[in-house]
Amino acid sequence: MNVLVVEDERNLADAICEILKNEGMKTDVTYDGTTALTLARSGIYDAIILDFMLPGMDGIEVVRETRRSGISTPVLMLTARTSTSDKVNGLDAGADDYMTKPFEAPELLARLRALTRRTGDVILEEASFGDLTLDLTTHDLRCGDKSVHLSGKEFEVMRMLMSSSARVVSKQDLLTRVWGGGSEASENSVEAYISFLRKKINHLHSTVQITTLRMLGYRLEVIL
Ligand code: CA
Numbered sequence: 001m002n003v004l005v006v007e008d009e010r011n012l013a014d015a016i017c018e019i020l021k022n023e024g025m026k027t028d029v030t031y032d033g034t035t036a037l038t039l040a041r042s043g044i045y046d047a048i049i050l051d052f053m054l055p056g057m058d059g060i061e062v063v064r065e066t067r068r069s070g071i072s073t074p075v076l077m078l079t080a081r082t083s084t085s086d087k088v089n090g091l092d093a094g095a096d097d098y099m100t101k102p103f104e105a106p107e108l109l110a111r112l113r114a115l116t117r118r119t120g121d122v123i124l125e126e127a128s129f130g131d132l133t134l135d136l137t138t139h140d141l142r143c144g145d146k147s148v149h150l151s152g153k154e155f156e157v158m159r160m161l162m163s164s165s166a167r168v169v170s171k172q173d174l175l176t177r178v179w180g181g182g183s184e185a186s187e188n189s190v191e192a193y194i195s196f197l198r199k200k201i202n203h204l205h206s207t208v209q210i211t212t213l214r215m216l217g218y219r220l221e222v223i224l
Contacts (some may be wrong), residue, residue, distance in 0.1 A: 002044060002115065002177075006036040006062070007051040007078065012101070016049060019105045020112075033057030040066040041165050044177045045073050047116055050095070052079040052086065067094035070165045074115040078103075116152075127162040130208040130222040132180045132201070134158055143204035150200070153178060157193050161210065161220050162215045170217035194218060 003020055007013035008031045017027045021102045024222050028045075030036050034056035040048055048066075052059040063075050077090045077098040096115050099107065133142045139155040140147045150158055156178040161169055171187045178193075179185040198210055211221045 001025045003044045004045045004048045048075045064093040129162045143206040148200045168217045168219045
């Protein structure tokens with residue numbers, strides 16, 4: 001699991017990362033709201049832990065803009081405040097849960113587990129884009145009454161493109177997310193899998209295509 005930690009109190013940020021790493025999670029950390037939004041929009045995280053008061057852009061703004069970009073990554077907001085209106089504002093802006101500082105490690109982990117389980121429920125069945133539907137259980141890609149089976153990596157790449165909707169996904173994001181940060185795979189591997197996927201989409205006679213944007217990456221488009 002890949003978690004983005006956004007907290008400007010560096011000691012607390014480090015402590016949170018330590019707790020998560022002890023559980024075998026990967027973490028990225030940032031101390032300001034503006035960078036947090038850029039990272040959150042990449043869509044590569046499974047969860048975001050987001051402080052309320054931040055330099056640059058506050059947590060509410062970060063979560064609102066992240067949701068406006070179509071990113072549904074679960075967000076756990078941290079707040080030192082206890083007033084109900086702040087919590088409501090956070091949830092209204094698109095956060096999934098909040099936790100009041102200070103907190104204990106077991107509570108943080110329990111809330112994170114609950115959040116990621118919840119997304120699991122939401123995306124359990126299938127993802128879709130245009131006339132394509134991806135079955136997240138069987139890994140079959142369908143268009144009308146035709147379907148093809150996707151291999152493990154093809155499935156991961158397609159799911160990432162679909163969950164990014166029509167936004168551009170960079171080769172680097174695909175590499176990090178699908179192959180893992182420390183992998184030997186290169187951008188050539190990404191290109192190879194994109195090519196496999198194009199053949200399969202073509203076979204389905206779908207109106208969806210994977211468009212290459214030079215130097216930027218890929219995105220799904222409906223061609224009518
Ligand atoms: Ca703060």
